[in-house]
Amino acid sequence: MQKVGMGIAALITVAVLAGCSSNAASGDTPDAETSLEGQTITLVVPFDPGGGYDAYARMLAPLLGEELGATVIVENRPGAGGILATNEVVNSKPDGRTIALLNGPGHLGSAIAEADGVLYDAEKMSYIGQISSEPDVVVTNGGGEIESADDMAGKRFAATGPGSNEYIDAVVLNELLGLDSEVITGFASSNEASLNVVQKNVDLHSRSLGSQLPGIKAGDLVPVLVIGTNSGESEIANVPNLLDVVPSSSKELAILHSALVSSGRIIAAPPGMDEGMLNLLRDAFEAAVTDEAFQKSAAESGRPISFMGGADMQKLVSGVMGSPKAYVELIKKAYSG
Amino acid sequence: MLDAIGAGLAQAVTPMSLLMLLIGVVIGFFVGILPGLGGAVTLALLIPVTYGMDPVPAFSLLLGMYVVCAIAGDFTSILFGIPGEPTSAAMVLDGYPMNKKGQAGRALGASLSSSAVGAIFGALVLMALIPVMRPLMLGISAPELFAAGLLGLTFIAALSAGSIHKGVIMAAVGVLIALVGIDPNLGIPRYTFDNLHLWEGIGIVPVVVGLLGGAEVLQTMLEKGSGPKQTAPPHLGGIMVGVKDSFRNWWLMLRTSAIGAGLGILPGLGGSVSQFVAYGHAKQTSKHPEEFGNGSIEGVIAAGSTTAAKDGGALVPTIAFGIPGSASMAVLLGAFLILGLNPGPEMLTEQLDVTLSLVWIIVLSTLVAVVLGALLIRPLAKLTSVSGKLLVPFLIAMLTIGAFSYKNAGEDIWVMLAFLAIGVVAARFKWPRIPLLLGLVLGELLERYFMVSYALFEWDWLSRPGVVLVEVAIGAMILLTAIRVARKKRPARKVGQLTGGLV
Structure with missing residues (x-):
């Protein structure tokens, strides 16, 4: 009997661990302040380690951390072509401690097409800026x-x-x-x-x-x-x-x-972020990626930087999301196979 | 070419390269031992460290780490019955029963030496293929991958000792599980129940960890006497016995190394299939097939050499065309580009010395790993005599972390638990578990490449040279098995008591 009890206890332990981990992403946080100093920020990458998105995120993380006086860690959350991670980020607190590096064409394309699984309004998200854009x-x-x-x-x-x-x-x-x-x-x-x-x-x-x-x-x-x-x-x-x-x-x-293709690689945060926090992140992002030494080393490693500010990015998103019906139908076709 | 071989070696033995190699090997050892925390993730974490380095020291760190991961992954399989890497699953089949019989040292010694031979064999294959790499890769497309997958399927019989019917049913269950996810051609979700996590299908890591490792832990825990306890204290004097065993079976080592390196070349097939093909082959050709699954030294040797040999092969498509054969190779490809190397003709002409230094790095890191491994075998093997009460919580934490860290997804822990339950039930009623694993891996592959083959060539693909070659091989194998079965009476069947019918 004791052994069975031990087995049950072990299973409960695992179940609790499982429960914890699925809640961890939206864990309790103190009230949003307009400083992120000393905090840990999670930069979510919706793809596997090793690809272009991962590379950009890992290049950016230390610099962004330095600008904010915070620690930025990269977390890979692959799945459903990026929609899974985006859904999670959208549902986390807009306290600046969760941001994501999104695939612009994929993110906006699936939003326009209202693809299966999309549970967010792309226009309402808080955009921090664009780190790269290529044709x-x-x-x-x-x-x-x-x-x-x-x-x-x-x-x-x-x-x-x-x-x-x-x-x-x-x-x-x-x-x-x-x-x-x-x-x-x-x-x-x-x-x-x-x-x-x-x-x-x-x-x-x-x-x-x-x-x-x-x-x-x-x-x-x-x-x-x-x-x-x-x-x-x-x-x-x-x-x-x-x-x-x-x-x-x-x-x-x-x-x-x-325009959709040029939306490139975007840094975004959950919707409803207060203006002070959003500006803090936007300024830190701008300072980090417009640094000349950073741009040079990034270009040398085959990952050129192309900066666009958060406000402009937000306009680009609104423009794409307000596309005429003909384009929406076309993209929908590209999602239905 | 000879000049380049020398230049490659010269670059691989500079102090900086050697230092990086040593650091890589040490990291690789620990990453390999921990289940779930795989080579691919660690490679990605190490890439930023290499910014600004010269290519050869950078690869000493990355490739050194990666090669050793596979070797060290086998240690966990032997000691705890939990595969340290998904490619170490076949090692569980005989390595763990050997440990239970008190022969942990012998199994570790055999695994270490056969891995070393496999890794060096793979590196030599890589070097030998340099002149013909590109023409070779131009001949490998979806039809060849489909044919290779079919070849893998024919090993189900060998992997379902006892009852072929049960094996086929388990394989069919595996294929059905492979249907979960987005259809690769039409983009339609199948059996995903509106859960985004299931869009990319059931991942191989949580399945392997739950089906083999988890079930083992739970089973031993519920057994009378509690915990994975030794029937005899680990016999550590056996390390050299294991090394000698592997060299006595040198022909088997070479054949299974060739299987690993050969299948490693095929992008997408990778180590999760080749380990079972090599294991099945070893069993089919063995004089003592009844020992397989109950602690056969030949099984350990086959699993060890094939897993280590795959990396040399997997580098072929990566170098020749920038086509990564596996997730880890994709990360390594990222490193190539960051370091200013362009996979393709350049790597085979102007930068031939860098390519050849990769061969040397594999050889050197393997040798370092053997020394390090030999030093660590004793302290590691002592872990198996730790009482179950202390070990079980640690193992459960390892299983949970292993399943979670695959995709940083809590859902994968539930997947692991589900397969843990399936594993326990299968073991209880003596249904073989490996065919399910093989069905899961091959089901996805066969479906994908059948559809792509047809879309590209309609039915003409059936007569492509590579496909015909594999078709002949499959035919010959079936024929040989039939002859052998007809000739000799079936050996008395022993049910795998120790593994609970793992194979």
């Missing part, structure tokens, strides 16, 4: 078959799955340029989709410039189209932009989509 680049293999946007018609795109940035791009290009192209989904990762382009199993693949650059530099991939603002990288200097090739009837939608 998406559509690439093909070195076969020389596709040289212009027109050649893309009837070809096949690779993508991980519906709702991913690369799938949204393919659906939008199909619609705006009238390509009638097939999108092959199911690849385990974006890198795997890319290898299939090199292998000539598929023709086209769209993802961020930073992810495409190694393949372009190695000569395995050839850029054919840029979506969003070209940041001046020499590798894509002469590549046409979506805005140049789109027919005038679709220009408005192309501009909207370029």
